[in-house]
Amino acid sequence: MWRRCKLRVPLQRRIAGSCFIHEELPKHIRNLRTLRVAGVPEHFNAPFHIAKGRGLYEERGVNFEWSMVPQGTGAMAQALEAEEVDVAVMLAEGAVARVAVGAPIKIIGTYVKSPLRWGIHVLRGKGIQEPSDLKGKTFGVSRMLSGSHLMAHVFAHQSGWDLAEDAPLKAVGTLDNARGAMKRGEIDAWLWEKFTTKFLVDSGEWDIVGEVPTPWPCFVFVASDRAIAERAQEIQSMVEVTRGMCSEFKQNAGESTLKYVMEHHAVGCKEDAIEWLDGTEWACGLEVTRETFAKTQEALITIGQLREAVAHETLFAPSLTRLI
Numbered sequence: 001m002w003r004r005c006k007l008r009v010p011l012q013r014r015i016a017g018s019c020f021i022h023e024e025l026p027k028h029i030r031n032l033r034t035l036r037v038a039g040v041p042e043h044f045n046a047p048f049h050i051a052k053g054r055g056l057y058e059e060r061g062v063n064f065e066w067s068m069v070p071q072g073t074g075a076m077a078q079a080l081e082a083e084e085v086d087v088a089v090m091l092a093e094g095a096v097a098r099v100a101v102g103a104p105i106k107i108i109g110t111y112v113k114s115p116l117r118w119g120i121h122v123l124r125g126k127g128i129q130e131p132s133d134l135k136g137k138t139f140g141v142s143r144m145l146s147g148s149h150l151m152a153h154v155f156a157h158q159s160g161w162d163l164a165e166d167a168p169l170k171a172v173g174t175l176d177n178a179r180g181a182m183k184r185g186e187i188d189a190w191l192w193e194k195f196t197t198k199f200l201v202d203s204g205e206w207d208i209v210g211e212v213p214t215p216w217p218c219f220v221f222v223a224s225d226r227a228i229a230e231r232a233q234e235i236q237s238m239v240e241v242t243r244g245m246c247s248e249f250k251q252n253a254g255e256s257t258l259k260y261v262m263e264h265h266a267v268g269c270k271e272d273a274i275e276w277l278d279g280t281e282w283a284c285g286l287e288v289t290r291e292t293f294a295k296t297q298e299a300l301i302t303i304g305q306l307r308e309a310v311a312h313e314t315l316f317a318p319s320l321t322r323l324i
């Protein structure tokens with residue numbers, strides 16, 4: 001079992017900048033089958049943490065290990081390919097981009113079926129008031145081939161700009177790194193999920209000058225080829241448990257979800273939490289739509305991340321997943 005730690009203890013394992021130490025498993029879970037799952041530190045993933053805290057995965061025979069990866073989809077793809085994790089909750093467009101070029105991973109299901117609302121963020125006081133003011137400015141991205149990379153180019157393409165000349169990119173890593181790069185003038189804009197960065201807008205550090213919603217479901221489940229072959233039952237159990245938790249989370253009984261999001265995910269006010277929850281729909285199933293594959297590949301080709309579309313059958317795991 002792995003738990004988060006500070007560097008005062010010996011480092012045994014590091015995934016995408018997160019620190020873990022190994023400790024003896026309690027007797028009641030020593031015979032469980034371990035499933036290592038990675039995701040970003042965002043409110044969409046709260047159902048995993050609540051289910052883990054209640055011991056719901058253990059009840060189904062799964063020793064669920066969560067790895068927090070603030071660097072996002074690109075870093076999670078690397079961890080999957082290195083077999084450091086078994087499953088990751090990744091942005092659909094980033095997942096398709098990696099699988100389509102032959103990475104030893106497959107999309108196995110849809111986690112959140114509603115679009116992701118990418119906010120276009122700038123440093124307050126810089127005189128940038130409209131998205132059009134950003135032509136020729138530098139866009140920060142978490143890493144190349146990440147969701148932030150793709151959406152910066154989707155925005156530029158929608159604006160009719162030349163991608164290289166009018167929307168140059170600079171990789172800066174995490175959101176915290178983006179804040180520093182913005183203050184130093186190294187980047188002029190940062191596209192990120194608007195509610196995750198809302199606290200920076202509320203504090204007056206950043207402004208949001210526009211939105212770019214994805215025309216496809218925002219989060220999918222992705223697994224390594226090895227995990228698909230060796231951990232299929234654990235994956236199915238994890239998805240079933242999490243689906244029940246997602247349903248409860250969406251129902252918001254006694255405003256429990258609003259309270260959780262405001263306390264744990266820096267959503268500053270009840271109105272923002274309500275807006276986010278109302279606009280979010282979880283699927284949490286081992287199904288993927290043909291439309292998801294078609295639209296993401298179309299966008300990837302448009303911005304030059306893919307040369308041509310690949311067959312849908314090469315993108316998912318038919319042994320686990322239903323294409324609908």
